[in-house]
Amino acid sequence: MARRITIDPITRLEGHGKIEIFLDDKGDVSKAYFQVPELRGFEKFSEGRMAEEMARITPKICGVCPTAHHMASGKALDDLYKVEPPPAAKKIRELINSAFMAEDHTLHFFFLGGPDFIVGPQAPAADRNILGVIQKVGLDAAKQVIGIRKKLRNVITKQGGRVIHPVCNLPGGVSKGVTKEDRQEYIQTGRDAVEFAKFTLKAFEDIVLKNKEYVDVIVGDIYKHETYYMGLVDKSNKVNFYDGDIRVVDPEGKEFVKFKAQEYLDHIEERVEPWSYIKFPYLKAVGWKGFVDGKDSGVYRVAPLARLNVSDGMATPLAQAEYEKMYDVLGGKPAHNTLAYHWARLIELLYAAERLLELAQDEEILDPDVRNIPTAIPDEGIGVVEAPRGTLYHHYKTDEKGIITEVNLIVATLNNSAAMCMSIERAAKALIKGGKVSDGLLNMVEMAFRAYDPCLACATHSLPGQMPLEVNIRNPEGDVTKTLRRE
Amino acid sequence: MKEPTIVGFLCNWCSYEGADRAGDARLEYPANIRTVRVMCSGRVEPEFVLHAFREGASGVLILGCHPGDCHYKMGNYKARRRISLLKKTLEQLGIEPERVRLDWVAAGEGERFAKVANEMADTIKGLGPLELS
Amino acid sequence: MAKPKVAFYWCASCGGCEEAVVDLAEDLLKVVDAVDIVLWPVALDFKRKDVEAMKDGAIAVSFINGAVRTEEQEEMVKLLRKKSGLVVAFGSCAHIGGIPGLANFWDRETIFERVYKDVPSVRNPEGIYPQQKTKVDGVELTLPEFYDTVYTLDQVINVDYYLPGCAPPPDLIMNAVTAILEGKLPDKGSVLAPDKSLCDTCPRKDSKPEKLSIKAIRRPHEVIADPEKCFLEEGIICLGPATRSGCGERCINANMPCRGCFGPTKGVRDQGAKMVSAIASILGVEDEDKVTEEEVESLVKQIDDPAGLFYMYSLPASMLRRKRMG
Ligand code: SF4
Ligand code: SF4
Ligand code: SF4
Ligand code: FES
Numbered sequence: 001m002a003r004r005i006t007i008d009p010i011t012r013l014e015g016h017g018k019i020e021i022f023l024d025d026k027g028d029v030s031k032a033y034f035q036v037p038e039l040r041g042f043e044k045f046s047e048g049r050m051a052e053e054m055a056r057i058t059p060k061i062c063g064v065c066p067t068a069h070h071m072a073s074g075k076a077l078d079d080l081y082k083v084e085p086p087p088a089a090k091k092i093r094e095l096i097n098s099a100f101m102a103e104d105h106t107l108h109f110f111f112l113g114g115p116d117f118i119v120g121p122q123a124p125a126a127d128r129n130i131l132g133v134i135q136k137v138g139l140d141a142a143k144q145v146i147g148i149r150k151k152l153r154n155v156i157t158k159q160g161g162r163v164i165h166p167v168c169n170l171p172g173g174v175s176k177g178v179t180k181e182d183r184q185e186y187i188q189t190g191r192d193a194v195e196f197a198k199f200t201l202k203a204f205e206d207i208v209l210k211n212k213e214y215v216d217v218i219v220g221d222i223y224k225h226e227t228y229y230m231g232l233v234d235k236s237n238k239v240n241f242y243d244g245d246i247r248v249v250d251p252e253g254k255e256f257v258k259f260k261a262q263e264y265l266d267h268i269e270e271r272v273e274p275w276s277y278i279k280f281p282y283l284k285a286v287g288w289k290g291f292v293d294g295k296d297s298g299v300y301r302v303a304p305l306a307r308l309n310v311s312d313g314m315a316t317p318l319a320q321a322e323y324e325k326m327y328d329v330l331g332g333k334p335a336h337n338t339l340a341y342h343w344a345r346l347i348e349l350l351y352a353a354e355r356l357l358e359l360a361q362d363e364e365i366l367d368p369d370v371r372n373i374p375t376a377i378p379d380e381g382i383g384v385v386e387a388p389r390g391t392l393y394h395h396y397k398t399d400e401k402g403i404i405t406e407v408n409l410i411v412a413t414l415n416n417s418a419a420m421c422m423s424i425e426r427a428a429k430a431l432i433k434g435g436k437v438s439d440g441l442l443n444m445v446e447m448a449f450r451a452y453d454p455c456l457a458c459a460t461h462s463l464p465g466q467m468p469l470e471v472n473i474r475n476p477e478g479d480v481t482k483t484l485r486r487e
Numbered sequence: 488m489k490e491p492t493i494v495g496f497l498c499n500w501c502s503y504e505g506a507d508r509a510g511d512a513r514l515e516y517p518a519n520i521r522t523v524r525v526m527c528s529g530r531v532e533p534e535f536v537l538h539a540f541r542e543g544a545s546g547v548l549i550l551g552c553h554p555g556d557c558h559y560k561m562g563n564y565k566a567r568r569r570i571s572l573l574k575k576t577l578e579q580l581g582i583e584p585e586r587v588r589l590d591w592v593a594a595g596e597g598e599r600f601a602k603v604a605n606e607m608a609d610t611i612k613g614l615g616p617l618e619l620s
Numbered sequence: 621m622a623k624p625k626v627a628f629y630w631c632a633s634c635g636g637c638e639e640a641v642v643d644l645a646e647d648l649l650k651v652v653d654a655v656d657i658v659l660w661p662v663a664l665d666f667k668r669k670d671v672e673a674m675k676d677g678a679i680a681v682s683f684i685n686g687a688v689r690t691e692e693q694e695e696m697v698k699l700l701r702k703k704s705g706l707v708v709a710f711g712s713c714a715h716i717g718g719i720p721g722l723a724n725f726w727d728r729e730t731i732f733e734r735v736y737k738d739v740p741s742v743r744n745p746e747g748i749y750p751q752q753k754t755k756v757d758g759v760e761l762t763l764p765e766f767y768d769t770v771y772t773l774d775q776v777i778n779v780d781y782y783l784p785g786c787a788p789p790p791d792l793i794m795n796a797v798t799a800i801l802e803g804k805l806p807d808k809g810s811v812l813a814p815d816k817s818l819c820d821t822c823p824r825k826d827s828k829p830e831k832l833s834i835k836a837i838r839r840p841h842e843v844i845a846d847p848e849k850c851f852l853e854e855g856i857i858c859l860g861p862a863t864r865s866g867c868g869e870r871c872i873n874a875n876m877p878c879r880g881c882f883g884p885t886k887g888v889r890d891q892g893a894k895m896v897s898a899i900a901s902i903l904g905v906e907d908e909d910k911v912t913e914e915e916v917e918s919l920v921k922q923i924d925d926p927a928g929l930f931y932m933y934s935l936p937a938s939m940l941r942r943k944r945m946g
Contacts, residue, residue, distance in 0.1 A: 532893065533894075534894065537939040537940060538939060540940065554909070565908075567913070569900035571917060571920045573893070573896050573900075575920055576896055579928070579943070580725075580942075617944075618944070619944065620942060620944070
């Protein structure tokens with residue numbers, strides 16, 4: 001008797017993400033589908049636009065990570081015009097990006113994914129939200145969260161014009177330098193952010209790491225996938241969000257390949273499935289073997305844990321210490337535990353804060369020379385950055401006037417699309433046996449899903465950190481026989 | 488088949504008179520041109536042209552005084568730049584630029600009016616009706 | 621007295637408008653205190669049937685962001701319209717179509733072809749496209765229909781007020797909420813921002829000469845823009861003349877020209893056409909009587925992608941609404 005379970009994050013009507021689980025004749029899970037019912041078609045409608053406008057158009061792909069698109073676009077435009085931004089411009093971009101990474105990771109940890117841990121994976125759903133977090137860490141801490149996000153977002157507003165959809169990047173640099181007064185403010189923000197990140201890691205340690213039950217969940221089998229990992233690294237293979245080469249490690253942690261942004265097409269391919277508007281990228285050299293783990297499957301993962309897995313460490317001292325500690329506890333590199341994404345995210349928060357401070361303190365950031373005017377005839381450009389949710393590729397071709405003729409985008413969350421399906425399936429398999437659906441299913445599936453912080457699903461933009469879920473269990477005729485609902 | 492409609496914006500000081508002249512002289516010009524009197528070709532906002540299209544026109548003809556003769560001195564020069572830029576914009580939106588025509592007809596040029604109007608009618612006939620979604 | 625019921629809803633949106641609400645920070649708590657939020661899919665659990673069960677008009681005000689481009693979105697906003705006293709189109713996408721409205725240069729078929737077949741990273745030898753219905757393991761999976769055209773909210777339902785911007789700035793959001801709570805709203809159909817052009821409030825307006833004349837058009841990356849000078853004076857196209865004020869001149873402050881996210885002022889029905897007019901009235905004005913037809917053409921030729929630029933945010937709201945295909 002084949003049954004179908006639908007988990008629809010919002011309603012059947014709306015929906016930027018939907019989960020379908022299929023049961024086999026024995027009532028065990030045969031397959032899980034993570035569907036994305038949304039498409040906007042930036043790859044097409046960017047054609048005909050002036051290339052430099054791409055930095056203003058593409059952020060609208062996602063209002064949660066517009067800064068990452070703005071950066072990837074800026075770099076693709078530099079490459080398009082073969083123009084190198086002046087040193088100060090690069091630093092300003094990285095400063096903005098660091099502030100963004102820090103505020104976005106904060107948002108995720110406290111408002112979205114973190115409640116699973118801070119409040120506890122077994123806690124009643126009604127408490128697993130920001131209010132529950134406040135109870136656990138105290139109101140002062142909650143105020144700190146709001147306060148630091150405001151300061152960090154202010155850095156983006158000042159340099160980028162708007163925090164939601166910044167506008168400062170142009171081929172060859174940025175439109176605006178840093179003033180002395182603003183720099184003082186940024187230094188203070190950097191300091192505050194470092195303190196805040198330390199505080200957050202401490203809270204994570206006290207609440208999560210000191211609790212054996214939580215640690216067991218993290219290292220347990222349900223949330224584990226042996227996949228390839230991908231992320232940007234600097235020259236000494238340290239994590240870098242803004243610049244570097246793309247490094248891929250295999251499930252044993254050995255370097256599989258390291259390539260330049262411009263070579264991405266040699267290494268990544270995407271698969272189309274008729275049941276989702278999202279595409280599924282995989283490593284070309286390994287090939288698509290379906291939604292499965294292991295060395296023979298081209299599925300790879302991106303975002304915080306992946307970035308740490310592909311790197312040899314962090315470029316800043318405090319983050320490096322935390323990096324070492326994490327791998328100690330998890331038993332070495334690479335860590336395959338999906339829930340460790342939360343931990344990795346906090347280590348990145350600390351790195352972003354430290355990096356923000358470093359850049360703000362750098363005298364050169366005050367240099368008014370922030371743009372080089374391009375002189376080359378444009379043709380093709382590729383730009384890559386690390387967005388909070390993974391490696392982000394922008395690829396443009398233009399005519400000789402710099403009018404877009406072709407665009408290709410591989411958006412951060414997309415890289416994880418196959419792995420997300422797998423994680424959901426794994427959790428479902430563990431919890432649905434012989435047709436019996438455990439009430440814990442919602443919890444577990446939700447957690448598997450949220451660890452990736454997928455920004456395409458509205459559910460993860462959720463303010464109280466609660467993904468509304470409904471699971472419909474259907475008999476072969478498609479009638480609903482049982483409904484599980486998270487109130 | 489019904490002829491596709493053309494809206495003609497005619498300058499009060501010249502082409503409007505020109506059209507009258509054509510009428511008086513019983514010169515033949517197409518019946519599907521709806522004329523709108525404006526004070527100057529420079530008063531024809533690009534919005535008017537779009538409005539005409541939205542309301543079902545398949546072509547828009549704008550007629551003003553010959554260069555140098557504009558009652559307001561520079562109105563027709565402005566019209567020239569506007570319509571040129573508008574046509575470029577329309578073309579990108581899938582509207583054939585020939586559907587908009589700016590030309591000069593003086594008050595005494597009844598024949599010229601008839602000629603321009605007939606040409607425009609032929610052009611639009613050739614292009615067929617403009618169907619907007 | 622019962623608190624007014626408020627709904628937030630999103631259609632084809634990027635999530636930025638939701639972030640804008642979160643950016644109210646402490647003010648958000650005040651709002652949450654004063655109203656009863658009955659629907660906010662990103663934040664609260666709700667089901668369509670909960671909304672259906674409400675009496676018509678039971679929701680005092682619905683804030684809807686994002687443009688409309690699927691059947692489901694259309695149904696949902698129609699339902700909300702029925703249940704709400706007021707509907708506010710929130711953000712550029714709902715107001716005038718927004719950046720995703722640039723998709724109106726194409727249609728579903730051309731977009732699918734590019735995204736699922738032609739982009740260089742896709743390997744799709746069988747030419748598979750996402751389907752509204754797919755049979756897998758003998759069961760059907762469904763996806764919502766993707767329309768050919770992106771619609772503004774008021775092309776689908778009646779809209780009472782508009783909050784412009786991509787995304788709307790916090791002060792305007794708070795003003796709107798306060799006005800609603802205090803019942804001090806302007807006429808129906810109003811845009812809840814000053815009815816002035818951006819040029820009127822721009823810090824650079826003083827450098828904009830009364831009679832501006834430019835010969836050379838420059839793209840933003842081709843010059844280092846003087847942070848004191850009007851962009852137009854430097855030949856850089858700025859949508860200020862055709863755009864409503866109220867954003868706090870955000871892009872200008874970052875030394876970048878306006879791209880029109882606030883939509884036009886009240887008297888203007890078509891932002892792009894207004895921009896055609898504005899540029900035409902300053903381009904090549906000097907010695908205009910000596911300029912030949914050919915020279916006019918070549919002046920105009922300098923402007924690349926005028927439709928994409930002048931309608932960057934407002935193509936769905938334009939009088940033409942979309943590109944005529946085929
Ligand atoms: S108006 Fe801007 S911020 Fe709001 S949904 Fe549209 S693109 Fe996103
Ligand atoms: S055109 Fe732009 S820069 Fe100039 S005054 Fe207007 S808004 Fe300001
Ligand atoms: S300057 Fe223009 S594009 Fe920028 S925020 Fe203001 S209205 Fe929008
Ligand atoms: S008065 Fe006839 S064109 Fe100006």
